[in-house]
Amino acid sequence: MSSEAQVQQAPVTPSFAMLRTLGSIATLSGLLVVLVYHFTLPIIAENQRIAIEKAIFQVVPGAVSRKDFIAVGDRLLPADSEGAQGERIYAAYAADGRLRGVALQAAAQGYQDVIKVLYGYGPECQCIIGMKVLKMAETPGLGDKIASDPGFLRNFEALDAQVDAGGAGLAHPIVTVKHGAKTEPWQIDAISGATVSSKAIGRMLNASAQHLIPLIQRDLALLQHSN
Numbered sequence: 618m619s620s621e622a623q624v625q626q627a628p629v630t631p632s633f634a635m636l637r638t639l640g641s642i643a644t645l646s647g648l649l650v651v652l653v654y655h656f657t658l659p660i661i662a663e664n665q666r667i668a669i670e671k672a673i674f675q676v677v678p679g680a681v682s683r684k685d686f687i688a689v690g691d692r693l694l695p696a697d698s699e700g701a702q703g704e705r706i707y708a709a710y711a712a713d714g715r716l717r718g719v720a721l722q723a724a725a726q727g728y729q730d731v732i733k734v735l736y737g738y739g740p741e742c743q744c745i746i747g748m749k750v751l752k753m754a755e756t757p758g759l760g761d762k763i764a765s766d767p768g769f770l771r772n773f774e775a776l777d778a779q780v781d782a783g784g785a786g787l788a789h790p791i792v793t794v795k796h797g798a799k800t801e802p803w804q805i806d807a808i809s810g811a812t813v814s815s816k817a818i819g820r821m822l823n824a825s826a827q828h829l830i831p832l833i834q835r836d837l838a839l840l841q842h843s844n
């Protein structure tokens with residue numbers, strides 16, 4: 618027998634069949650990804666809406682509905698206005714449709730990372746009426762107390778945020794003071810041992826309130842009723 622005849626040929630997979638199988642699997646996978654994306658998108662959006670509303674109603678006690686506005690330059694526009702792009706603010710209303718307050722976002726560098734909060738402004742008292750930490754990475758047992766320390770959170774039940782006579786900023790800058798040193802209604806009493814995180818809250822509230830609260834007070838008529 619010749620040596621050529623002894624060489625056994627390995628079976629060859631037809632490349633067309635292989636490509637067809639791979640193509641079918643890729644198409645099916647792509648289709649599944651698109652279907653899952655479209656199926657979950659409204660669920661994710663609804664969950665986000667519920668989470669935002671929960672936080673808004675927490676920082677504006679007594680509110681049961683909301684309407685969104687955008688701060689564009691020095692004006693407030695309904696969020697559905699064409700081309701409105703800027704900082705979103707949330708007007709929050711009681712069951713009778715009257716404005717209870719406005720929820721605003723603020724952020725600043727904390728001890729570990731950027732801290733983000735939502736706070737409520739009450740136009741009647743011209744004061745901050747609630748504060749909720751949305752995101753932080755502060756040290757457990759130290760800085761993270763800004764989200765839960767009852768004494769610290771009491772600072773935000775009626776924190777003075779009156780607009781100055783010229784209507785361009787706050788009459789008194791919001792500022793965090795050392796624990797036990799608060800003497801004025803616009804001061805935040807820091808958490809002992811966590812003054813750095815407490816000061817970040819004061820800085821972010823002051824920066825946000827100095828800009829947004831004068832606009833809210835000026836355009837109050839626009840926000841006044843839910844309908």
Ligand SMILES: Cc1cc2nc3c(=O)[nH]c(=O)nc-3n(C[C@H](O)[C@H](O)[C@H](O)COP(=O)(O)O)c2cc1C
Binds near residue numbers: 728729757759796
């Ligand atoms: C490991 C470590 C983590 C800390 N984390 C925080 C923090 O998350 N927030 C904070 O305000 N201070 C934190 N501190 C303490 C600050 O360095 C600082 O001492 C404190 O904020 C000052 O507060 P006091 O003036 O009330 O003592 C941390 C300290 C250490 C050593």
